[in-house]
Amino acid sequence: MTVTPPTVAAETPQRATRRFRTTKGRETWAGLAMMAPAGILLVLFLIIPVILAFTLSFTNARLISPNPPRFVGLDNFVRAFTADGVFVQSVWNTFLFALVVVPVQAGLGLLLAVLVNRRMRGVTAFRVIFFIPVVTSIVVVSILWRFLYQPNGLINSMIDTITFGAWSGMDWLNNPQTALGAIIVLSIWQAVGFHMIIWLAGLQTIPAELYEAAKMDGAGPWRQFVSVTWPGLRPTMVFVLVTITIAALGLFVQIDVMTQGGPVNSTSTIVYYAVRKGYEQQEIGYAAAISLIFFVAVLIIALIQRRLTREKD
Amino acid sequence: MSVFAVIFLFPLVFMFVSSLKPDAQILQDIDSPMAFLPVGDISLDNYFGVFDRVPVAQFLFNSVLVTVLTVGLGLIVNSMAGFALSRLAWRGRFVVLAIIIATLIVPFETIAVPMVYWVAQLPTLVIEGGVLKYDFGWLNTYEVQIVPFIANAFSIFLFTQYFSTIPKSLDEAARIDGAGWFTIYRRIIVPLSGPAFATVAILTFLPAWNQYLWPLMVVQREELRPVMVGMQYFFQLNTAWGEVMAYTSLITLPVLIVFLVFQRAFVSSIAASGVKG
Numbered sequence: 141m142t143v144t145p146p147t148v149a150a151e152t153p154q155r156a157t158r159r160f161r162t163t164k165g166r167e168t169w170a171g172l173a174m175m176a177p178a179g180i181l182l183v184l185f186l187i188i189p190v191i192l193a194f195t196l197s198f199t200n201a202r203l204i205s206p207n208p209p210r211f212v213g214l215d216n217f218v219r220a221f222t223a224d225g226v227f228v229q230s231v232w233n234t235f236l237f238a239l240v241v242v243p244v245q246a247g248l249g250l251l252l253a254v255l256v257n258r259r260m261r262g263v264t265a266f267r268v269i270f271f272i273p274v275v276t277s278i279v280v281v282s283i284l285w286r287f288l289y290q291p292n293g294l295i296n297s298m299i300d301t302i303t304f305g306a307w308s309g310m311d312w313l314n315n316p317q318t319a320l321g322a323i324i325v326l327s328i329w330q331a332v333g334f335h336m337i338i339w340l341a342g343l344q345t346i347p348a349e350l351y352e353a354a355k356m357d358g359a360g361p362w363r364q365f366v367s368v369t370w371p372g373l374r375p376t377m378v379f380v381l382v383t384i385t386i387a388a389l390g391l392f393v394q395i396d397v398m399t400q401g402g403p404v405n406s407t408s409t410i411v412y413y414a415v416r417k418g419y420e421q422q423e424i425g426y427a428a429a430i431s432l433i434f435f436v437a438v439l440i441i442a443l444i445q446r447r448l449t450r451e452k453d
Numbered sequence: 454m455s456v457f458a459v460i461f462l463f464p465l466v467f468m469f470v471s472s473l474k475p476d477a478q479i480l481q482d483i484d485s486p487m488a489f490l491p492v493g494d495i496s497l498d499n500y501f502g503v504f505d506r507v508p509v510a511q512f513l514f515n516s517v518l519v520t521v522l523t524v525g526l527g528l529i530v531n532s533m534a535g536f537a538l539s540r541l542a543w544r545g546r547f548v549v550l551a552i553i554i555a556t557l558i559v560p561f562e563t564i565a566v567p568m569v570y571w572v573a574q575l576p577t578l579v580i581e582g583g584v585l586k587y588d589f590g591w592l593n594t595y596e597v598q599i600v601p602f603i604a605n606a607f608s609i610f611l612f613t614q615y616f617s618t619i620p621k622s623l624d625e626a627a628r629i630d631g632a633g634w635f636t637i638y639r640r641i642i643v644p645l646s647g648p649a650f651a652t653v654a655i656l657t658f659l660p661a662w663n664q665y666l667w668p669l670m671v672v673q674r675e676e677l678r679p680v681m682v683g684m685q686y687f688f689q690l691n692t693a694w695g696e697v698m699a700y701t702s703l704i705t706l707p708v709l710i711v712f713l714v715f716q717r718a719f720v721s722s723i724a725a726s727g728v729k730g
Contacts (some may be wrong), residue, residue, distance in 0.1 A: 164542070167542055167634070170634035174534065177534070186604075194570055266458060277708070279664040280701045283701055292480065294488060338726075428566060428567050431566060438560060
């Protein structure tokens, strides 16, 4: 995530009077006191769980067990990559999902943003419509699409009508060939409006004078997009790509509601698998190791994306 | 653009329309544009069916309670932290801010499982036979659905940024008048920061209402579960799709209404989270 450090007000210049020292002392106490509630909660429910994820991943801890966790070194990691076909499949599915969703969702979001960034009647209504799936819960969306994807569901009947009965569709979610693709489509549909808004905000930071100058130089709409719009959107692009990638790698709810990882593990993802191992099968040490692998992957990808998009500046 | 609008709306229109039809008619209408029109045997029967099948009122109450407390307490706690980080000079605040920004990269999914293990061991106060005792384990409580989500690194970050744009001279003037720091926070900074509070409220409202993974893992008692987890009750035996559509409509409608009323604020919150981020 691109973060500009907030401008923290500069400290008042040092003055060696006693009065100042006591004021400063009070300011420190006030600062610590007002930071304390959030600080304590963040330590309890963010920092400690992170440390716990790290330490548990080197143990054989179970969720409910009479035996205390035992240190097992790198066993969990070795097992994940060498002896667990479902994990490897889950990693592959997750990356495949991200590989399609990231460019398509970012591209469609930008297209919609350009479409609704015009001064014309009714454009606000379109913005609202494109944003409606975003405010609809992903649980609801997943259930709805599960019904649409049924063999006798709406998607197949639409395909049937459009192709005049030449192709009558299939059982999308129960076919290992199509299940992940079906989930990709609904995932893009659900979140693209969110990224449209981010792109739109980026578009609106580009000064109108630049477009006027480009027009005077005789640039057409495409030329304007390439020479003015796209360079102006660079910071937005970094943000959009990083947020979509992290969200895509965390794919969970759609899987849990629609396919439970099936058919034959074709839709199992890293997070879904970690939850299944850690929660349903109680192997919390192993699940923590998977979570850690996931976190390292997220970190590496976020850093690579920042580096790649920064160098072009 | 209208083609896109149809693509974005058709599943939801289908949901609302189907919630009014009996199962047999839903399946029959699927082959024609009738699927999107409230025609035929229209009634609210599915909605009554939902109330018979699950404790909807209880689920809605739980979700509203969890959402209101998470958002409300979050606004107070995170804005105080933002105030401390942006307007008070104390040693270590840059380090604290750097740590908070660094934690933005941690996806909740990676700590969800260790967190279950962790909250299962936390001490909690219980009243047993009129006596206050302490016990261990936060599973199956309201607090486990609320407390871990009050402090939010991104909210703190947004508040810190917003507060640092307010002129520092206001604090100095108030201090000369003898105001303490908490008074300055409450009487000067909070009233001037409406947009920041609205942004954080909206950005934390949606995830709180939509919570699914976490309550699924830590709340087994039916009377404490939120609406999203309530979905599971519809797929246990034979699935009555009309009732499913009624239930999903019921839990989506409040959010859609809030969104349509405040759509300008929603859109600008999301935009603020991206541009300043």
